Amino acid sequence: MIDFFIIPVVKLTIIFSICLFLIAYATWLERKVLGHIQLRYGPMRVGWHGLLQPIADGVKNFFKEDVVPDNADKAVFVIAPVISISAAIILLAVIPFGEPIHMFGKEITLYIANPSIGILFILGFATLGSYGTILGGWSSGNKYGYMGGLRASAMIISYELSMAFAVISVVMMSGSFSLVDIVTDQETIWNCLRQPVAFLVFLISGTAELNRTPFDMPEAESELCCGYNVEYSSMKFALFFLAEYTHMFVFGALVTTLFLGGWHGPWLPGVVWFFIKTFLIVFACIWVRATFPRLRYDKVMKLEWKFLLPVAVLNLVATGGVMLFFI
Amino acid sequence: MTEHQSIYLALAAVLFAVGAFGALTRKNAIVVFLCVEIMLGAVNLVFIVFASANQSAEGLFMVMCVMAVAGAEAAVGLAIFVHLYRKTGTINIDKYNLLKW
Amino acid sequence: METMAILFLGVLAIATAFLVIFSKNTVHSALWMVGNCFVLAVLFLMLNSQFIAILQVIVYAGAIMMFILYAIMMLNLRREQDEGDPRKNLVTGRILLVLLFFTGLVIMGVGFSPIALKGRMASQAVAQFGEVNLIADYIFSEGLIPFELVSVLLTAAVVGAVYIAKKN
């Protein structure tokens, strides 16, 4: 009873609430970092250095009027943000946050599930999450939203490939799809040193999958005036927003797990190392957003099909060759 | 698990029938395409049931082949539909009564 | 308990399949198809094949359906064109024939399924089954030639799709 019900439920509650708290504060972090990079302060008013800003935003979004456009596809319009957020949050289930800890005479693992197909689970559900974007754009009955949705689907079809190839070369090194196995495999040397090319390809295509600048094709403010979420308001918009930041957090966690040695690190406990690394990746995401302008749409496609994908495939072949002849 | 075999197989048969029914009745080419995918899914289910019953990987491998075929079918089929749509302005398969353009 | 779950999922699968057929809007059809793929993935999970289940989600729901949705959106098929209500041409003679044929198939499937089993499996094998290793071993030993042929098929499909798309 305790092993099969109470411990998982408590673990689920704690992990999800901590993660959702961090995700809410990722919005604050983004505004703050963007502000300081642009020589501004960012939010300062609500609470000390704007620390209560996420809560204020949440309250504001909750009480705003919920507008559904007249020529929208009502059912799809309502369901799109739900798809987006649920497919994003489910990804937290398979991320190993730290090494197993001992508490109350029991060994407690710091992940909710460790399926043998963990990384495939993440790839699959990350793709499902983009259905929310696509359907949200399509169902708004708005040309900008429509273009945003179209671009989102083209992006996800393209960048999924190089991302999967980068992941597969890591899986080849560790011989398992399970994220926990991948982390334990990196105890001596991190994968970013063993697989630098895959690391870079994963970073670039991951940023593209997150739909963040410089690859934010679906929302491209200056071209499509926010693309897929033009017509969204109130809580529905907040859900899209939250899904985007959840994806960013998961992306950071995934880079940490796959390439930066997960919870491994000297002196500090594993969980702390994990969150430090994740924070650094999230910071890098924001930093990149603040630095680079958006690429043109055809250049984005060119980058994927003519550069990233061949590089990822060559890296895969090279990894196979090295493993065959030297290990 | 073994005792549920019959349910799975019956379900697969019904799904296959529904897919075939849709493929025969609908005139929208893309929906016909989706119905073919439903039929493929039903077949996959049968393969997996027998693979799990007989503890062999052959059925699973067949499923992977079917998925690859479905992917190839999607790529070529949709390319054809898009092409036809540009030529004729419709995707109603009843309108495609010419063998050569 | 398990029977109930299977029946529930089966009803869901058939319902989504029917909704694929009877949706007037092509995008709704595609959406119900995603649901159908998902239910099938859960059924595969219940048959202990995790890998195939997640493959179903990635390949069908993730790639193929995404691709179809992209095509639908590109053709901008918001409303069903010149077909009218799909429910109109529902009952014709050949359809009934097909249904009868499949009813026979159902009866045969239910009746003959125990014959196809070679025997009950050991619990050890059940836990092992569906793991990636099993499939990988098979692919790269006995199934090598078909596997390579599949890759040839995919390459041919890509070349064909690019050729058709480039034609005009």
Place this chain on the structure above:
Amino acid sequence: MEKSDIVNVSGRRVEKGRYVAPLLKGLAYTLKNFFSRPVTLQYPQEKTERSKRWRGLHRLNVDENGKLKCVACGLCARICPSQAITIIPYEDEGGTRYPKKFVIDELRCIYCGFCQEACPKGAISLTQVYDYIDYHRSDFIFDIEKLKNPKQFEFKGK
């Protein structure tokens, strides 16, 4: 990529085919910015230094006895290009003129400062207060009491 292949991007000569070095340069620049002090001010608490000649709300000056310096000559009202000043003069028993009513419509005023220059007694001058806010248009019609101390209307945040 040929080194000679040069494209012109916003007036700067950039060699075509160089991607990585400029990207890293950009990242370094933004990181440097991240650690430097923001240039913006926290407005109601901190305000920019205004020029000495800044022309804000009007003030009616008083002499050492606390009486208005104004003699209600009406020169300011006469010269005002937007006719924002209304004066009703009054004379007490000793023959000293003083304004019974001195009203400036701050919404009409264009803050040209002519009234200050026209005044022979130095009775009216423009302060540096520029951020008076209120809810009604009538609140912007300043009478003598308000004009005596416009400093109190400076916005200091809530």
